Amino acid sequence: MKNDHLAIRAGAARRVGVVDRRLFGGFVEHLGRHIYDGIYEPTHPTADTEGWRTDVIELVKELGVDTIRYPGGNFVSAFQWEDSVGPVEERPRRLDLAWHSTETNEVGLHEFHSWLEKVGSDLMLAVNLGTRGTKEALELLEYANVPEGTALSEQRRRNGRDAPFEVGMWCLGNEMDGPWQIGHRSAEDYGKLAARTARAMRQLDDRIQLVACGSSSSQMPTFGTWERTVLEHTAGLVDFISCHAYYEERDGDLGSFLASAVDMDHFIETVVAIADEVKARLGSDRTVNISFDEWNVWYNTRFENVDKIEGIDNWPTAPRLLEDVYSVADAVVFGSLLISLLKHADRVTSASLAQLVNVIAPIMTEPGGPAWRQTTFFPFAITSRLARGSAHVLSLDAPTYDTRRHGEVPLVDAVATHDESDGTVAVFLVNRSTAVSVQVAVDVGEFGVSDVHESHVVHDEDVYAKNTLHEPDRVVPRRSDAAVADGTLHVTLPPVSWTAVALR
Numbered sequence: 001m002k003n004d005h006l007a008i009r010a011g012a013a014r015r016v017g018v019v020d021r022r023l024f025g026g027f028v029e030h031l032g033r034h035i036y037d038g039i040y041e042p043t044h045p046t047a048d049t050e051g052w053r054t055d056v057i058e059l060v061k062e063l064g065v066d067t068i069r070y071p072g073g074n075f076v077s078a079f080q081w082e083d084s085v086g087p088v089e090e091r092p093r094r095l096d097l098a099w100h101s102t103e104t105n106e107v108g109l110h111e112f113h114s115w116l117e118k119v120g121s122d123l124m125l126a127v128n129l130g131t132r133g134t135k136e137a138l139e140l141l142e143y144a145n146v147p148e149g150t151a152l153s154e155q156r157r158r159n160g161r162d163a164p165f166e167v168g169m170w171c172l173g174n175e176m177d178g179p180w181q182i183g184h185r186s187a188e189d190y191g192k193l194a195a196r197t198a199r200a201m202r203q204l205d206d207r208i209q210l211v212a213c214g215s216s217s218s219q220m221p222t223f224g225t226w227e228r229t230v231l232e233h234t235a236g237l238v239d240f241i242s243c244h245a246y247y248e249e250r251d252g253d254l255g256s257f258l259a260s261a262v263d264m265d266h267f268i269e270t271v272v273a274i275a276d277e278v279k280a281r282l283g284s285d286r287t288v289n290i291s292f293d294e295w296n297v298w299y300n301t302r303f304e305n306v307d308k309i310e311g312i313d314n315w316p317t318a319p320r321l322l323e324d325v326y327s328v329a330d331a332v333v334f335g336s337l338l339i340s341l342l343k344h345a346d347r348v349t350s351a352s353l354a355q356l357v358n359v360i361a362p363i364m365t366e367p368g369g370p371a372w373r374q375t376t377f378f379p380f381a382i383t384s385r386l387a388r389g390s391a392h393v394l395s396l397d398a399p400t401y402d403t404r405r406h407g408e409v410p411l412v413d414a415v416a417t418h419d420e421s422d423g424t425v426a427v428f429l430v431n432r433s434t435a436v437s438v439q440v441a442v443d444v445g446e447f448g449v450s451d452v453h454e455s456h457v458v459h460d461e462d463v464y465a466k467n468t469l470h471e472p473d474r475v476v477p478r479r480s481d482a483a484v485a486d487g488t489l490h491v492t493l494p495p496v497s498w499t500a501v502a503l504r
């Protein structure tokens, strides 16, 4: 079957909207070896004077990450931000209940901001609405954004930072719909708290953008009603509602796994419909967009069944947690999730890949040793670099296949971007077939491009091939056979592959 070919056409691009750079955001949580022994390792041979691993900084820059969400995640729902500022030697060691670990607070707000300056990313802060509330959110906002002359802004200055951090995006808690969340509550209760907090935060700084918690996945029993209720309370006060989604191959069902982006499409379209319906019904003049601020492939069942830490006397510092090793198939699904985000670029104007280093991450590190790229690194880095300008949905005449989890799904998905400033075009494609190569002819005549500038394909005969400490370059993208003739891009998509082509 592997040598079978299928030919399909793609044409009539529909312009969706401008791609917001924040679509290529990341997420750094105090979790496992993300911070400690990940981005921060003062004894590492590449560490700079502040203790940051410069080999990791270089990889994060290569990845091309925009705004970075911090400090959680589940971690934030019991976090006391005051613990993480001031003299490091005076900071308390705390129990992190979310991940059953010890948080030393050696890296806190100031240090993390300094790291962000080195990687060239902006800060997106989440406030604790689990164990805390409006008062503490306001205090953090004052500490971060007020220039000077008040108790907390002066405290920040005494702590070594004269200029405000100018944090523009704020998350009102994390996954408050999830029973696992510390301080989990009903949509009604969370909606009221989020509205109160949003109103107060805007009173302090009306330049900020606010993200209300949406659903932790489209499979949550409250999915839909949660968004409706929360938005009814927060209409006119928030700019974004969040979506979170993680996918994994279950029970050897590769076909369904490869079609995970179908769920993401449905998730986004459902939330947009609810947000617009609430906006119209309540006569709000603020459109609520989506902040897809956690998305990835995550073998969560492995964590739940094998890796979970327990015991009253067992609170390790920086344990190895959620260190998934990604395969080619994972990278193909990952690339298709990026296609889904781009196809909805008009309404998904912020997204955060969860996460960045060691923890369900595109970048892995070994203490005292190397850092390397996982398979998922490549679709992110390439898409972040090439997807410029506006996004365009292509009409595809792709055949469908049947899946256990998503029903009939198209075999191929694709999206294009067009940068009007320099005329370049990028086309991103995924072939979900485990058996056949697909020859695609994409009509790119309307963009006036005639050359393939670069092309990349992530594919391997072994769909479970991975990059590891001992074989860090086992999987790398290769050039595809992409070529343009008479306004048509011709490219072959091997089975289980993700492809990017840049044209000019």
Ligand code: AHR
Binding pocket: 029, 072, 073, 074, 075, 174, 175, 216, 294, 354, 355
């Ligand atoms: O990214 C890992 C965890 O997934 C986050 O802490 C939480 O928000 C989500 O459930």
